Amino acid sequence: xxxxxxxEHVGVRFGGLVAIADLxxxxxxxxxxxxxxxxxxxxxxxxxxMTGFLKxxxxxxxxxxxxxxxxxxxxxxxxxxxxTFQRTSVFPDDTVFDNVMIGLHRKGAQASRAxxxxxxxxxxxxxxxxxxxxxxxxxxxxxxxxxxxxxxGALAYGEQRLVGVALALATEPAMLLLDEPVSGMxxxxxxxxxxLIRQIRERGVTILLVEHDMPMVxxxxxxxxxxxxxxxxxxxxxxxxxxxxxxxEAYLGQGSAARRAAAEAQEPADA
Amino acid sequence: MSRLLPIALLAGLVVxxxxxxxxxYVLNALITTGILTIGAMSLNLLLxxxxxxxxxxxxxxxxxxxxxxxxSLGFDVEIGFGYRIVHEPWPAAIGVLLGILAxxxxxxxxxxxxxxxxxxxxxxxxxxxxxxxxxxxxxxxELTQGPLALTNIPAVTLGIPGLGTWxxxxxxxxxxxxxxxxxxxxxxxxxxxxxxxxxxxxxLKENESxxxxxxxxxxxxxxxxxxxxxxxxxxxxxxxAHYLRIIDPDIxxxxxxxxxxxxxxxxxxxxxxxxxxxxxxxxxxxVALRPVMAPEAQWMVxxxxxxxxxxxxxxxxxxxxxxxxxxxxxxxxxxxLEASPAVPR
Numbered sequence: 143x144x145x146x147x148x149x150e151h152v153g154v155r156f157g158g159l160v161a162i163a164d165l166x167x168x169x170x171x172x173x174x175x176x177x178x179x180x181x182x183x184x185x186x187x188x189x190x191x192m193t194g195f196l197k198x199x200x201x202x203x204x205x206x207x208x209x210x211x212x213x214x215x216x217x218x219x220x221x222x223x224x225x226t227f228q229r230t231s232v233f234p235d236d237t238v239f240d241n242v243m244i245g246l247h248r249k250g251a252q253a254s255r256a257x258x259x260x261x262x263x264x265x266x267x268x269x270x271x272x273x274x275x276x277x278x279x280x281x282x283x284x285x286x287x288x289x290x291x292x293x294x295g296a297l298a299y300g301e302q303r304l305v306g307v308a309l310a311l312a313t314e315p316a317m318l319l320l321d322e323p324v325s326g327m328x329x330x331x332x333x334x335x336x337x338l339i340r341q342i343r344e345r346g347v348t349i350l351l352v353e354h355d356m357p358m359v360x361x362x363x364x365x366x367x368x369x370x371x372x373x374x375x376x377x378x379x380x381x382x383x384x385x386x387x388x389x390x391e392a393y394l395g396q397g398s399a400a401r402r403a404a405a406e407a408q409e410p411a412d413a
Numbered sequence: 414m415s416r417l418l419p420i421a422l423l424a425g426l427v428v429x430x431x432x433x434x435x436x437x438y439v440l441n442a443l444i445t446t447g448i449l450t451i452g453a454m455s456l457n458l459l460l461x462x463x464x465x466x467x468x469x470x471x472x473x474x475x476x477x478x479x480x481x482x483x484x485s486l487g488f489d490v491e492i493g494f495g496y497r498i499v500h501e502p503w504p505a506a507i508g509v510l511l512g513i514l515a516x517x518x519x520x521x522x523x524x525x526x527x528x529x530x531x532x533x534x535x536x537x538x539x540x541x542x543x544x545x546x547x548x549x550x551x552x553x554x555e556l557t558q559g560p561l562a563l564t565n566i567p568a569v570t571l572g573i574p575g576l577g578t579w580x581x582x583x584x585x586x587x588x589x590x591x592x593x594x595x596x597x598x599x600x601x602x603x604x605x606x607x608x609x610x611x612x613x614x615x616x617l618k619e620n621e622s623x624x625x626x627x628x629x630x631x632x633x634x635x636x637x638x639x640x641x642x643x644x645x646x647x648x649x650x651x652x653x654a655h656y657l658r659i660i661d662p663d664i665x666x667x668x669x670x671x672x673x674x675x676x677x678x679x680x681x682x683x684x685x686x687x688x689x690x691x692x693x694x695x696x697x698x699x700v701a702l703r704p705v706m707a708p709e710a711q712w713m714v715x716x717x718x719x720x721x722x723x724x725x726x727x728x729x730x731x732x733x734x735x736x737x738x739x740x741x742x743x744x745x746x747x748x749x750l751e752a753s754p755a756v757p758r
Binding site: 215235250 | 605
């Protein structure tokens with residue numbers, strides 16, 4: 143299958159600091175790909191380049207054949223590439239329902255030619271009703287219907303992540319970038335989330351995932367891309383990555399936390 | 414309840430002059446308070462709903478006043494190379510419309526200039542803009558009469574085809590003109606805030622990166638908000654010019670912007686009624702204090718009242734009171750678990 147997203151020799155430098163040296167990989171349509179690597183490897187930086195929050199110092203990201211360099215973030219979303227955020231995944235002062243309504247901004251634009259004027263003369267009623275129905279559908283889909291009238295900022299971490307996913311899905315993306323979606327979730331919440339990721343893929347959405355939870359990554363990914371010190375050190379299906387010497391060294395070479403992560407990644411292979 | 418409150422407030426303001434009798438002193442205070450309150454409402458659209466602080470808001474107010482006054486007075490200025498612009502006086506109502514348009518156009522320029530780069534830049538650009546406009550009003554004597562002031566500005570004439578025309582000369586007429594304009598601005602802001610556009614503004618204020626990532630165009634949304642806000646401030650300014658019938662460059666005083674900010678913050682920014690409540694309190698406070706104390710003491714009380722309000726209700730009067738009401742209602746049922754505002758990210 144053709145690549146939906148190509149990262150072509152991307153480099154990012156902040157002054158003298160090299161965040162990403164030379165990153166080159168493809169994601170094909172319908173895949174679930176994980177981007178892993180020790181802390182500071184450049185994973186979130188890569189996400190920020192793909193979604194227009196950072197300009198690469200070299201190289202280019204292409205999405206469905208369109209070069210993304212220089213495009214503002216909201217234009218990239220309009221092309222069908224959505225993302226979630228590692229920490230701040232909600233609009234904290236609004237209800238969960240209103241969060242999704244804000245996320246449906248793009249869909250609202252399709253409903254009317256002059257939405258601002260319609261709103262002023264009170265003609266936006268029908269379009270608003272459709273948006274509200276859609277918001278309820280999305281909340282139901284991620285399993286947050288019962289929370290819909292609560293302030294998003296008051297939700298538990300795991301639930302805030304789900305709101306973030308609902309927001310990203312509200313833009314009707316062709317591809318979704320998830321930045322550490324299960325960090326802070328317990329095992330059962332993670333399992334629910336894994337099912338959700340698979341359902342999203344079944345709807346035809348390609349997924350690129352940054353995650354530290356190795357068992358989860360091994361379970362859900364079709365393919366894994368490993369970064370270390372801003373360089374790609376390995377790429378392939380989970381089974382190959384588990385036994386890849388470069389990957390093991392990248393993790394074992396770090397502190398004890400990384401050692402544990404590497405050990406966790408090994409466990410399913412031994413089992 | 415929350416829908417009835419503004420209607421009750423409006424009804425109260427409609428009958429207020431009847432209850433007070435027609436004391437010109439009180440009516441004058443109510444009119445100037447009303448005009449400043451419209452300014453505060455327009456400022457709240459930016460400060461409260463998008464989180465952008467316009468510290469030069471008085472510029473839009475003053476531009477509305479000057480454009481409207483000059484349109485209805487006429488002028489004759491040399492613009493260089495021997496060319497002159499001669500403008501014959503037009504009706505005041507057209508002046509008001511042009512004042513609104515001119516202020517909105519300035520809002521557009523300011524928005525385009527400052528929202529490419531965000532944050533403190535908007536504050537700096539608006540403050541400098543206000544100062545530049547003040548200097549122009551002060552020094553372009555041929556057009557503005559400078560410190561000599563524009564005088565004899567005509568009163569607004571309203572006409573309904575087939576019914577006749579009214580020239581709004583009395584204080585009572587101006588009171589209802591201001592009240593009507595204020596109500597219209599309130600309705601426009603309420604519609605905007607409840608719409609898709611309002612959600613885009615809230616999204617940008619609460620979490621800009623996330624708002625961008627769901628496809629909200631930040632520069633466009635903030636520029637539109639600035640245009641609408643500036644146009645409303647311009648409307649307030651032109652009402653001011655045609656009511657006082659004399660304006661000078663002192664209209665651009667920085668202190669007036671500060672007064673509007675105080676009205677918004679004390680009343681509750683980001684709420685519809687906040688600037689109205691704050692505007693009435695801080696507009697009428699000097700009037701209430703004048704008979705009982707010296708001007709210096711008035712300013713101290715002004716400050717103390719502001720500090721007291723923000724000490725008891727840090728988010729302003731309207732949010733503070735609604736939290737209180739919610740608590741009263743639920744004392745018998747479940748205890749209210751307050752959402753901590755400082756959720757770790």
